[in-house]
Amino acid sequence: MSEVLVLVDHVDGAVKKPTYELLTIAKRLGEPSAVFIGPADQGAEVAEKAKKYGAEKVYVIDDAQLKGYLVAPKAEALQQLAEKSAPAAILIPSSAEGKEIAGRLAIKLESGLITDAVDVQEGPVTTQSVFAGNFTVQAKVTKGTPIITVKPNSAAPEETDGAGAVEEFAPTISDAAKTAQIVASQPRQATGRPELTEAAIVVSGGRGTAGNFEPIEALADALGAAVGASRAAVDSGWMPHSFQVGQTGKTVSPQLYVANGISGAIQHRAGMQTSKTIVAVNKDEEAPMFELVDFGVVGDLHTVLPAVTEEINKRKG
Amino acid sequence: MNIVVCVKYVPDATADRQFEPDNTVDRVGVDGLLSELDEYGVEQSLQIKEKAAAGDDPVESTVTALCVGPEKALDAVRKALQMGADKGVHVIDDAIAGSDAVATSLVLAKAIEKLGAETPVDLVVGGLASTDAGMSVVPAMLAERLGLPQVTLASVVEFQGDQVRIKRDGDTATEVIGGTMPLVLSVTDQSGEARYPSFKGIMAAKKKPLETWSLSDLGVDASEVGAGAAWTEVIDTTARPPRTAGEIVKDEDGTGAKALTEFLASKKFI
Numbered sequence: 001m002s003e004v005l006v007l008v009d010h011v012d013g014a015v016k017k018p019t020y021e022l023l024t025i026a027k028r029l030g031e032p033s034a035v036f037i038g039p040a041d042q043g044a045e046v047a048e049k050a051k052k053y054g055a056e057k058v059y060v061i062d063d064a065q066l067k068g069y070l071v072a073p074k075a076e077a078l079q080q081l082a083e084k085s086a087p088a089a090i091l092i093p094s095s096a097e098g099k100e101i102a103g104r105l106a107i108k109l110e111s112g113l114i115t116d117a118v119d120v121q122e123g124p125v126t127t128q129s130v131f132a133g134n135f136t137v138q139a140k141v142t143k144g145t146p147i148i149t150v151k152p153n154s155a156a157p158e159e160t161d162g163a164g165a166v167e168e169f170a171p172t173i174s175d176a177a178k179t180a181q182i183v184a185s186q187p188r189q190a191t192g193r194p195e196l197t198e199a200a201i202v203v204s205g206g207r208g209t210a211g212n213f214e215p216i217e218a219l220a221d222a223l224g225a226a227v228g229a230s231r232a233a234v235d236s237g238w239m240p241h242s243f244q245v246g247q248t249g250k251t252v253s254p255q256l257y258v259a260n261g262i263s264g265a266i267q268h269r270a271g272m273q274t275s276k277t278i279v280a281v282n283k284d285e286e287a288p289m290f291e292l293v294d295f296g297v298v299g300d301l302h303t304v305l306p307a308v309t310e311e312i313n314k315r316k317g
Numbered sequence: 318m319n320i321v322v323c324v325k326y327v328p329d330a331t332a333d334r335q336f337e338p339d340n341t342v343d344r345v346g347v348d349g350l351l352s353e354l355d356e357y358g359v360e361q362s363l364q365i366k367e368k369a370a371a372g373d374d375p376v377e378s379t380v381t382a383l384c385v386g387p388e389k390a391l392d393a394v395r396k397a398l399q400m401g402a403d404k405g406v407h408v409i410d411d412a413i414a415g416s417d418a419v420a421t422s423l424v425l426a427k428a429i430e431k432l433g434a435e436t437p438v439d440l441v442v443g444g445l446a447s448t449d450a451g452m453s454v455v456p457a458m459l460a461e462r463l464g465l466p467q468v469t470l471a472s473v474v475e476f477q478g479d480q481v482r483i484k485r486d487g488d489t490a491t492e493v494i495g496g497t498m499p500l501v502l503s504v505t506d507q508s509g510e511a512r513y514p515s516f517k518g519i520m521a522a523k524k525k526p527l528e529t530w531s532l533s534d535l536g537v538d539a540s541e542v543g544a545g546a547a548w549t550e551v552i553d554t555t556a557r558p559p560r561t562a563g564e565i566v567k568d569e570d571g572t573g574a575k576a577l578t579e580f581l582a583s584k585k586f587i
Contacts, residue, residue, distance in 0.1 A: 011489045070494050071457065071467055095488040096470055103454030104461040106419055112548030115452045131334045136555045143548035179466035184493040223586060241486055241507055248445060248506040256586050266330055277584060292560045295580040299568025307574030312587050
């Protein structure tokens with residue numbers, strides 16, 4: 001069986017959940033090989049985690065000469081690794097950076113690229129959700145090594161033992177790849193809540209919050225959910241852009257999406273329409289969001305949400 | 318400065334978007350327009366031109382709106398000209414229909430090289446993503462093909478001379494990215510509201526130079542583009558069954574909260 005390369009999603013060596021989802025998908029296609037681009041001394045620790053989800057090999061690429069530059073060196077490193085290992089497919093997390101790496105890699109390897117897959121099965125055949133979630137598209141790569149970026153929550157991570165053999169790989173990075181410099185970097189402040197794109201439950205607020213996100217955050221915490229916001233709430237300066245759900249923000253597909261004071265414009269729906277269960281609270285019974293919901297409450301979020309939160313907390317004891 | 322801004326013609330997101338029987342996007346039967354997210358690219362291109370012309374050491378710039386697409390795609394170029402771009406280039410060729418991002422980036426790259434034949438191109442500008450396919454990969458592909466620095470997904474753009482600095486709100490960190498022109502820049506919808514064309518702008522656009530190029534003008538062989546040359550193949554497209562509205566209750570003195578709590582509990586979310 002051929003190797004399937006999985007680019008490890010991590011922040012400073014802390015492996016994120018999508019990595020395990022990608023390893024689980026890779027197992028359907030071949031032998032999973034995790035590719036860790038980060039500090040070499042964290043390679044062993046990452047390998048320990050990756051092998052629990054079936055990684056047979058763990059390539060460690062020290063990022064000392066890559067990390068000061070945007071995207072291009074990582075694409076170059078993956079190109080050289082792919083040329084050496086001749087994988088059956090390359091799976092990359094569908095983040096902004098992941099997609100840019102994948103785009104460059106596709107040109108370098110003269111290989112087909114599919115982005116934002118929500119499922120990948122043998123073939124590999126991918127499933128994507130397009131046009132604001134109104135259509136499902138199945139596709140495959142017809143040239144070269146399939147390069148597929150996969151969205152979070154596309155598979156349930158399955159624990160299975162892999163050999164987890166660590167192999168160091170030292171790519172040669174060209175000067176041409178070092179032309180976009182990362183001058184400064186400020187890590188995003190931890191909120192203590194699940195990450196928006198990875199969360200099982202998302203509680204969002206829009207214009208109807210009038211800028212008061214306390215009821216949203218309190219309900220989110222009672223449900224163990226991530227907090228999201230509509231573009232209207234972000235444009236009003238109530239929430240940072242990193243919380244935005246929608247076409248120009250994050251696309252989420254949680255088990256439960258609770259939209260509060262959000263009218264439900266197409267741009268917002270594009271970011272949440274594929275959620276399993278949708279609930280809305282809105283004063284305006286004409287809000288288009290109500291067309292999508294499994295359950296809706298016509299009422300003021302400022303009274304409804306605190307009451308729900310209180311009841312949930314009471315039941316949790 | 319020679320600034321080229323890439324603009325895409327897309328089916329209107331508020332219209333009833335469809336696929337053709339051959340699984341390509343219906344770009345003819347559905348009303349289209351300049352991709353909303355590319356308006357931000359046009360806006361930043363114009364702002365860069367205006368700022369470069371304003372300083373102590375004023376620099377004149379030309380903003381060219383470049384579009385690849387069918388006949389109707391000219392509307393996207395026109396909109397960019399109305400907003401203030403100086404000239405337009407429309408690459409149109411029957412062979413291009415069905416091209417994937419890889420082939421589209423090839424056509425764009427060749428057109429950008431042609432635009433830089435006399436005066437080198439300093440800035441290639443793009444948007445965050447198209448509003449139809451939404452892959453968000455073309456600017457990175459262009460940087461790869463043109464061998465230029467990739468300074469992408471900017472929420473703030475600053476420049477001094479040939480030095481460009483952007484703020485990039487990444488997935489896990491906010492970064493400042495720096496590069497030297499010539500480079501590929503892409504901007505998000507956070508970079509600044511796009512201007513509306515003024516009446517004067519709409520009238521002026523009618524007189525602006527507009528060129529139409531075919532693949533042969535770019536030295537691209539028809540076999541390198543189109544559905545046949547795509548490195549990916551759509552096997553099937555299915556309309557998702559529309560969501561049917563579920564139960565909706567009116568809140569009266571706390572009944573809404575009770576009903577909602579019961580619903581969440583019945584679905585085991587509590």
